[in-house]
Amino acid sequence: MNKPLAGAVLSLLLTGAAATPAVAQASTPQQAAAVTYAGTVALSNCSGSVVRTPASQPDDPALVLSNGHCLETGFPAAGEVLVNQASSRSFSLLNASGSKVATLRASKIAYGTMTDTDVSLYQLTKTYAQIQSQYGIAALTLNDTHPVQGSSIKVVSGYWKRTYSCSVDGFVYRLKEGDWTWKDSVRYTSSCNTIGGTSGSPVIDTTTGKVVAVNNTGNEDGQRCTDNNPCEVDQAGNVTVRQGINYAQETYVLVPCIGPGNQIDLNRPGCTLPKP
Incomplete structure (x- = not known):
C-alpha cells in the first residue's frame, strides 16, 4: 500500500515530499477541467x-x-x-x-x-x-463509467498538498499484495510516483474533472506479491512485477x-x- 504514515517513516517521507512534482506524460486536452485541491x-x-x-x-x-x-x-x-x-x-x-x-x-x-x-x-x-x-x-x-486507458489523470493528495500528473497506463486483472487481492485495478504511467500519505487520494480525469479511482498502492522494492510490493496477475495466472509503478482502485x-x-x-x- 501507499501506506498510512507512521512516526518511524515520517522524516523519510518528508524528505521525499520535497521532490519536484511529477509532470504529465501526455499533452493537456484543450478542454481540460481545472483540477485543484478544492474538496x-x-x-x-x-x-x-x-x-x-x-x-x-x-x-x-x-x-x-x-x-x-x-x-x-x-x-x-x-x-x-x-x-x-x-x-x-x-x-x-x-x-x-x-x-x-x-x-x-x-x-x-x-x-x-x-x-x-x-x-x-x-x-x-x-x-x-x-x-x-x-x-x-x-x-x-x-464518474459512473469505467476509466479509459490513455486518459490524462491527476492524483491529488490532501495530506501532502501535492498533485501527481500522469496517464492511465492500463488495467490489471488481479492485483495481489500480501493477504489482499484487488480486481481490475488502474495502473499509472511512471510519473505518478506516489508515496506514503497519498493513500486515499482521488484520481481525477483531467478532461471531465470527475473521480475515476482512488490511489492505493505501489511496488516499492521489486518484491513479488508482498506487503508494499503488489504484483499483477493475469487471467492465465501469469505474474508480473513492476518496481516503482503505482496503482489505484476504480470508483465507478x-x-x-x-x-x-x-x-x-x-x-x-x-x-x-x-x-x-
Whole structure:
C-alpha cells in the first residue's frame, strides 16, 4: 500500500515530499477541467476527498472517500467488509489552493473493505449544501463509467498538498499484495510516483474533472506479491512485477451501491461490491 504514515517513516517521507512534482506524460486536452485541491481532505494518516454520485442531492449527508487501509480501525482482513459502523473521525477540508478551511466530522463508516477493492466511505455530519454554503467548497463527482486507458489523470493528495500528473497506463486483472487481492485495478504511467500519505487520494480525469479511482498502492522494492510490493496477475495466472509503478482502485463500482439519501445499499441493481 501507499501506506498510512507512521512516526518511524515520517522524516523519510518528508524528505521525499520535497521532490519536484511529477509532470504529465501526455499533452493537456484543450478542454481540460481545472483540477485543484478544492474538496480534497487530509486524514490523520492518509488523503481523501468529499465526493458525491451523479444522483446525490444537496441535502444528502456528504461522503468522504479514502482507502480501506486508511480506516482508524486498522486494515480489514481479507474477506472483511464494514458497513454502517459508528465513527467520529475528523477530516481537514481544503480549498483550491490547499489551505485548510474547515474540520469535517464523520458520523459513521458507511462502507469499508480491502477485498476486491481498497476503499472506505465515511458519512459526514454535514450535508453538501451546508459545506457549500459555509465553506464555498463543492464535492467532487464520482464518474459512473469505467476509466479509459490513455486518459490524462491527476492524483491529488490532501495530506501532502501535492498533485501527481500522469496517464492511465492500463488495467490489471488481479492485483495481489500480501493477504489482499484487488480486481481490475488502474495502473499509472511512471510519473505518478506516489508515496506514503497519498493513500486515499482521488484520481481525477483531467478532461471531465470527475473521480475515476482512488490511489492505493505501489511496488516499492521489486518484491513479488508482498506487503508494499503488489504484483499483477493475469487471467492465465501469469505474474508480473513492476518496481516503482503505482496503482489505484476504480470508483465507478461505488455508484450503483449508493442509494437515495447517500445510503449504502449493497442489494441495489448493479452493485457488485463485496458484502459482509
